[in-house]
Amino acid sequence: MAAFPINSNFQGDFVMQLVPVDTEDTMDQVAEKCAYHSVGRRVAPQPDKVMRVRLHNASEYFPRDMKVSDASWRPTETLDIIFADQ
Amino acid sequence: MYQIPRAEWYDLTRTTNWTYSYVTEEEMFPEEMSGARGIPIEEWETYDEPYKVSYPEYVAIQREKDAGAYSVKAALERDAYVDRADPGWISTMIAHYGAIAVNEYAASLAEGRMARFAKAPGNRNMATFGTLDENRHGQIQLFFPHANIKRSRQWDWAHKAMQTNDWASIAARAFFDDIMLCRDAVAVSIMLTFGFETGFTNMQFLGLAADASEAGDHTFASLISSVQTDEARHAQQGGPSLKILIANGHKEEAQKLVDVSIWRAWKLFSVLTGPIMDYYTPLEHRSQSFKEFMVEWIIIQFERQLADLGLDAPWFWDDLTNDLDVTHHGMHMGVWYWRPTVWWNPAAGAGPEDRKWLEEKYPGWNKTFGKCWDVITDNLNNGREDLTLPETLPYVCNMSQLPIVGTPGDEWNVQDYPLEFEGRLYHFGSKADRWCFEQDPERYKEHQNLIDRFLAGQIQPADLPGALAYMGLGPGEMGQDAHDYAWAAAFKKQAKVA
Numbered sequence: 001m002a003a004f005p006i007n008s009n010f011q012g013d014f015v016m017q018l019v020p021v022d023t024e025d026t027m028d029q030v031a032e033k034c035a036y037h038s039v040g041r042r043v044a045p046q047p048d049k050v051m052r053v054r055l056h057n058a059s060e061y062f063p064r065d066m067k068v069s070d071a072s073w074r075p076t077e078t079l080d081i082i083f084a085d086q
Numbered sequence: 087m088y089q090i091p092r093a094e095w096y097d098l099t100r101t102t103n104w105t106y107s108y109v110t111e112e113e114m115f116p117e118e119m120s121g122a123r124g125i126p127i128e129e130w131e132t133y134d135e136p137y138k139v140s141y142p143e144y145v146a147i148q149r150e151k152d153a154g155a156y157s158v159k160a161a162l163e164r165d166a167y168v169d170r171a172d173p174g175w176i177s178t179m180i181a182h183y184g185a186i187a188v189n190e191y192a193a194s195l196a197e198g199r200m201a202r203f204a205k206a207p208g209n210r211n212m213a214t215f216g217t218l219d220e221n222r223h224g225q226i227q228l229f230f231p232h233a234n235i236k237r238s239r240q241w242d243w244a245h246k247a248m249q250t251n252d253w254a255s256i257a258a259r260a261f262f263d264d265i266m267l268c269r270d271a272v273a274v275s276i277m278l279t280f281g282f283e284t285g286f287t288n289m290q291f292l293g294l295a296a297d298a299s300e301a302g303d304h305t306f307a308s309l310i311s312s313v314q315t316d317e318a319r320h321a322q323q324g325g326p327s328l329k330i331l332i333a334n335g336h337k338e339e340a341q342k343l344v345d346v347s348i349w350r351a352w353k354l355f356s357v358l359t360g361p362i363m364d365y366y367t368p369l370e371h372r373s374q375s376f377k378e379f380m381v382e383w384i385i386i387q388f389e390r391q392l393a394d395l396g397l398d399a400p401w402f403w404d405d406l407t408n409d410l411d412v413t414h415h416g417m418h419m420g421v422w423y424w425r426p427t428v429w430w431n432p433a434a435g436a437g438p439e440d441r442k443w444l445e446e447k448y449p450g451w452n453k454t455f456g457k458c459w460d461v462i463t464d465n466l467n468n469g470r471e472d473l474t475l476p477e478t479l480p481y482v483c484n485m486s487q488l489p490i491v492g493t494p495g496d497e498w499n500v501q502d503y504p505l506e507f508e509g510r511l512y513h514f515g516s517k518a519d520r521w522c523f524e525q526d527p528e529r530y531k532e533h534q535n536l537i538d539r540f541l542a543g544q545i546q547p548a549d550l551p552g553a554l555a556y557m558g559l560g561p562g563e564m565g566q567d568a569h570d571y572a573w574a575a576a577f578k579k580q581a582k583v584a
Binding site: 005007008009011012013014015016017018019020036037040041042043044056057074075076077078 | 415416419420423455457458460461462465473474476477478479480481489490491492493494495498500501502504506511513537540541
């Protein structure tokens with residue numbers, strides 16, 4: 001377990017933010033940690049959607065149960081957090 | 087005593103050059119300070135500044151200006167305008183003084199570099215006056231806010247801001263150090279006076295002078311008009327340098343110096359002037375929108391000037407024009423949301439009437455930036471102020487040192503422009519910010535932005551209170567909403583009436 005800084009680019013928000021996650025976090029946990037700083041603050045919640053994580057501007061999401069330590073990210077990697085149907 | 091008419095002696099004195107025998111030309115004008123770029127000194131002696139003034143004339147004019155501005159201040163002091171001015175306008179002044187006053191002294195050093203090291207005698211002559219100008223601007227913009235320290239400690243940031251690691255101070259220093267303190271004399275004449283002063287200070291000072299008069303703040307209006315008339319004169323030092331560079335085969339470099347300077351100035355002014363003009367200045371006192379000012383003073387004016395000189399519009403001109411609908415709105419929201427990190431009280435400027443104006447000036451604002459303000463407004467009206475305050479840091483650009491922002495809401499488009507260089511990952515807020523870095527990585531690569539410093543453990547404790555302490559913000563200095571959320575409550579009243 002180790003703290004790992006990422007650059008959160010949350011769908012609907014106006015700014016990128018520094019968010020500390022953990023190398024043992026799953027993608028769902030990463031999305032939750034990013035949402036904490038955007039949703040309900042400047043972005044309206046979308047309870048019927050799932051928040052998915054992808055590399056900035058990538059077309060594919062990371063698997064929801066994938067761990068940060070398996071994602072080969074560089075520290076401060078920019079990630080898009082997207083409201084998706086599943 | 088008979089005085090020889092100025093026209094008969096002026097050209098002789100302004101083109102006087104030294105004949106040195108104890109030192110070489112290279113010792114007299116080291117390249118890193120002079121920046122002659124291999125162009126012979128005879129070519130630099132053709133430098134022809136469009137504005138000419140003698141020392142006695144200069145002193146007489148400056149005396150008049152100072153007498154005018156200081157007497158308006160003295161006469162209106164008892165009127166205590168500051169005590170009854172709109173809080174948004176107070177914030178405008180406090181933000182302006184902190185960002186500008188001490189940098190005027192820095193500009194004096196930049197002028198001093200030209201006054202000593204420019205190979206063009208005409209440039210040295212003008213820059214001598216420029217040095218005195220900037221010294222005057224530093225003094226007057228420290229003296230005027232000093233009278234208000236009794237009202238709030240935030241006024242003291244006129245002097246304090248640039249001595250701190252506040253994020254806005256880091257951004258301002260990064261820009262001004264780059265274009266005026268860490269360049270040779272020729273580059274200073276182009277980047278500081280042509281790139282920055284002809285357009286951006288014009289906009290800041292003329293725009294603010296117009297808004298100040300509208301707001302009834304005659305002290306501030308007279309002060310900044312007094313400064314602006316100097317700027318209009320010494321901003322003309324860059325044009326002749328550009329002409330000499332272009333005539334001697336250095337057009338590409340001339341263009342690059344102009345482009346870097348204009349882009350970096352634009353980014354700084356998107357956070358300094360944009361929020362002031364479109365959000366802080368009370369609605370009824372706004373003369374033009376920030377975008378309208380930018381189009382008039384930057385887009386149209388620079389296009390014309392660049393064409394006159396034989397230069398092209400910067401390659402990012404379309405990006406800059408498109409950003410006029412986005413960047414400063416994002417910078418404003420960032421400053422307001424992270425308000426404890428600034429030395430002034432940001433005015434949200436997002437009440438019902440403000441939003442109508444914003445939608446009119448920036449069609450589509452309500453479904454983009456307005457969406458974020460909707461959530462903020464609801465939180466305030468539901469007693470959740472805590473959700474309108476930050477718990478982490480915004481990611482900042484490694485060039486502008488400002489938050490990486492973009493369009494929110496329905497047309498969400500926030501882009502990072504990363505670059506891995508010598509094993510380090512850099513983040514940039516635009517293609518042009520990254521391009522500036524790529525032009526001269528040696529110049530920029532060691533600089534650490536606020537996030538780099540945070541991650542390197544320089545900010546302790548590593549949390550938001552630690553960051554506030556690092557920025558030098560104490561109680562009574564941290565920003566709060568300028569109108570105590572009255573703008574949000576106005577929506578509640580509106581709903582009740584409906």
